[in-house]
Amino acid sequence: MKFDVAIIGGGLAGLTAGLSLQKRGLSTVIISAGQNAMHFSSGAFELLSRTPDGMPVDSPLEDIPLLPGDHPYSKIGLPRLTALIDQVPQLFASAGIKLQGHALRNSFRITPTGTLKRAWLALEDVALLPTVETSVGRKVLLVNLAGYPDFFTSFIAEGLEARGSSVRICSLKLPEMETLRTSPSEMRSVNIARVMDTAWKSVVDGVKLHLRGEDTVILPQVFGLKDESVLSLVRGSIPANVLFVGTMPPSVPGIRAQMKQKAAYENAGGTTLMGDTAVSAVLDGGRVVSLRTRNLGDHPVEAGQFILATGGFFSKGLSSTPSRVYETLFSLDVDYDADRNNWYAYDFFTPQPYLDFGVKTDNSFRAVRDGEAIENLRVIGSILGGAHSFKLGCGGGVAILSALAVAEDLSNELK
Ligand SMILES: Cc1cc2nc3c(=O)[nH]c(=O)nc-3n(C[C@H](O)[C@H](O)[C@H](O)COP(=O)(O)OP(=O)(O)OC[C@H]3O[C@@H](n4cnc5c(N)ncnc54)[C@H](O)[C@@H]3O)c2cc1C
Known part of the structure; x- marks a missing residue:
């Protein structure tokens, strides 16, 4: 060759x-x-x-x-x-x-522990703020999926509250996730992402039921592994600003x-x-x-x-x-x-x-x-x-x- x-x-x-x-x-x-x-x-x-x-x-x-x-x-x-x-x-x-972000200047991404870190260009499903002062949202609904251990809602909530947001945490129980677990410790972002090309609709329905006037909804980065259009479908179906925040590895966007x-x-x-x-x-x-x-x-x-x-x-x-x-x-x-x-x-x-x-x-x-x-x-x-x-x-x-x-x-x- x-x-x-x-x-x-x-x-x-x-x-x-x-x-x-x-x-x-x-x-x-x-x-x-x-x-x-x-x-x-x-x-x-x-x-x-x-x-x-x-x-x-x-x-x-x-x-x-x-x-x-x-x-x-x-x-x-x-x-x-x-x-x-x-x-x-x-x-x-x-x-x-x-890619989102400014090509010649840093923006700030929300990390999996709720802190902000400087970032240059980022994939579409990274929660990126243009400046360190930018508010994530006045009222935030932070959503996890029941049984998923790698999304640290308490850390994220603490980080966001320290920056002035009022945060409410909820957990969605999805029938689509019940068949995913192969062992008590095995529930990774990628396993979940594999079913989210269709199960995203159940997430949207669940979020709508939990919304109490929040202006921002935060979800884990477990969407659009193969079909990126799911990201805009989720964003377009929830009546609030939707942000995706990082989970523990593996990285679905990566x-x-x-x-x-x-x-x-x-x-x-x-x-x-x-x-x-x-x-x-x-x-x-x-x-x-x-x-x-x-x-x-x-x-x-x-x-x-x-x-x-x-x-x-x-x-x-x-x-x-x-x-x-x-x-x-x-x-x-x-x-x-x-x-x-x-x-x-x-x-x-x-x-x-x-x-x-x-x-x-x-x-x-x-x-x-x-x-x-x-x-x-x-x-x-x-x-x-x-x-x-x-x-x-x-x-x-x-x-x-x-x-x-x-x-x-x-x-x-x-x-
Ligand atoms: C865990 C982790 C997370 C990171 N997260 C970020 C981040 O969020 N943002 C950021 O900007 N940077 C991050 N970095 C820094 C990262 O190193 C760079 O962003 C970048 O992805 C590195 O790319 P690379 O192609 O140089 O190396 P790698 O991504 O390490 O790729 C090297 C590849 O070479 C292959 N390889 C090695 N030896 C051989 C061989 N002999 N024959 C054939 N193939 C071989 C390996 O299997 C691997 O696939 C992270 C680094 C690590 C380790």
Whole structure:
């Protein structure tokens, strides 16, 4: 199998790069081992949600020139970054994914614990407020589904009441959910979402019975897994402002977005090797020649250019021994602290340093091994070093924008 570009990893970064490259007329393959971070995400992408140390600012884009030179945004540069950001809503819309939010400024999403967190662009069923002062609603009806343990109504109510809303909680008992439980502890968002393409009507009827003049209704994000139109049907059938708030993972909006990205990529002519793992690479003269995958065995995947989008520790793009952090496929140079004692913070709730380790690249995102850039291997997404995604809250932004920058560069080079 021979392609213009082979992409290893089919998460947000790999799929964004693949779709962009296919639309630019290149032939690509995505090899992807399995689940990715989107399946566990909030459904909101972060561009820069936390302020760099000591920099008091409101607008995240204004912070970008202040980021260290090895940060992926700094490598792209502010004018180009702004131009790439402009492409994002349209590229996602072409995959049938409607994004809300301001492309150049943070909004605020309601988290599953009722607090507010800065967010950049978000999927349609994420409760997003334009400013931190925006009221969620004067009177809120917070609705859970009986038997569903992963939607924390008391936390959400406490968070909203602290912001001035009066909140009433109710629980709907649905006959459609009675057959879903396979064990006492097994009732996940996705199991519920599978029946909600039809059972949404029972939810609407139940909510209407409970409404006592509330202006806002909050529901868990368990709608529209396959059929996104259910979101507007629910919104249009309840006589109040309807907001969908996150549950514990898995993430229904995240999974839906990934299914749509994958379908759009394949419709654009892209080849997917889903459930397959790249296990080794052949290099010759400082260039990658081919990859071997677990399923294809002796049939290598060949390409002129390669993109590594295998994610961080979570997706096994990075791994470690007690003394060393390493990149799992090419043994690339990794940016990490040599002193193991500095890998983690004792306070569980502070940003953990190891989450910010990543692969070193040159300014064009070419991977570096033994101090030398590999000419035809680019690195994108959360495996990138220098991003400090966890500390700065820029995971989704880095994934999408590094993917678009590399796709643009490769298409310019290959044409
Ligand atoms: C649990 C979790 C929740 C997050 N939530 C958010 C959020 O709400 N908002 C936000 O902005 N950011 C969030 N992030 C940050 C997140 O890292 C990025 O937003 C982004 O989704 C990362 O995308 P990625 O494509 O770089 O990596 P991943 O999503 O990790 O995808 C990497 C893919 O590569 C595959 N892979 C790995 N090795 C191989 C191999 N050898 N061969 C083939 N395939 C391989 C993996 O199976 C995986 O599918 C979250 C991260 C985590 C871990």
